Amino acid sequence: MRLSLIILTLVLFSCEERYGLYVDDRLEIAVDDFYKEAESRGIIYPKNVTVEIKKLHGLIGQYNRDTNTVTMNADWILPKLDGDSLNYNGVKLAVFHELGHWAGKRHRGGRSIMNTNPDFGGCKCGDFVGTMQLYNKYPEHRKEILDEFFNH
Numbered sequence: 001m002r003l004s005l006i007i008l009t010l011v012l013f014s015c016e017e018r019y020g021l022y023v024d025d026r027l028e029i030a031v032d033d034f035y036k037e038a039e040s041r042g043i044i045y046p047k048n049v050t051v052e053i054k055k056l057h058g059l060i061g062q063y064n065r066d067t068n069t070v071t072m073n074a075d076w077i078l079p080k081l082d083g084d085s086l087n088y089n090g091v092k093l094a095v096f097h098e099l100g101h102w103a104g105k106r107h108r109g110g111r112s113i114m115n116t117n118p119d120f121g122g123c124k125c126g127d128f129v130g131t132m133q134l135y136n137k138y139p140e141h142r143k144e145i146l147d148e149f150f151n152h
Contacts (some may be wrong), residue, residue, distance in 0.1 A: 034095065034099050038150055054072075056072075060073050072094060108110075
């Protein structure tokens with residue numbers, strides 16, 4: 001019995017956490033993609049951010065510097081977690097945008113995940129949902145959009 005407790009304790013405390021704080025299981029793939037995309041460009045971010053899903057009023061997501069927490073709006077994001085790839089791209093972009101704030105990025109113009117009022121190939125979109133739709137509509141621009149996001 002005592003040996004079992006010792007082994008269980010060693011297993012629990014020796015398991016490496018994937019993230020320093022907490023990532024909601026439903027957003028783990030998007031967060032993993034953020035780190036993979038960054039690492040593919042030679043950028044290493046610490047894995048020390050909390051990413052959660054809660055109700056927010058009037059926002060898709062937000063980053064709180066004081067608590068080092070990205071919060072995604074449950075009302076917006078949960079319906080998009082149905083396995084549909086177009087919806088997943090929207091989730092991914094929204095999570096990337098908020099993790100961009102965590103990484104010190106600010107809103108900016110042009111073809112950018114950090115632009116909440118983007119202009120993609122002459123098509124103006126008034127909000128982040130428009131960004132998501134254009135990311136889905138123009139897959140040939142995805143690498144360019146991700147390169148701009150991670151390299152600026």
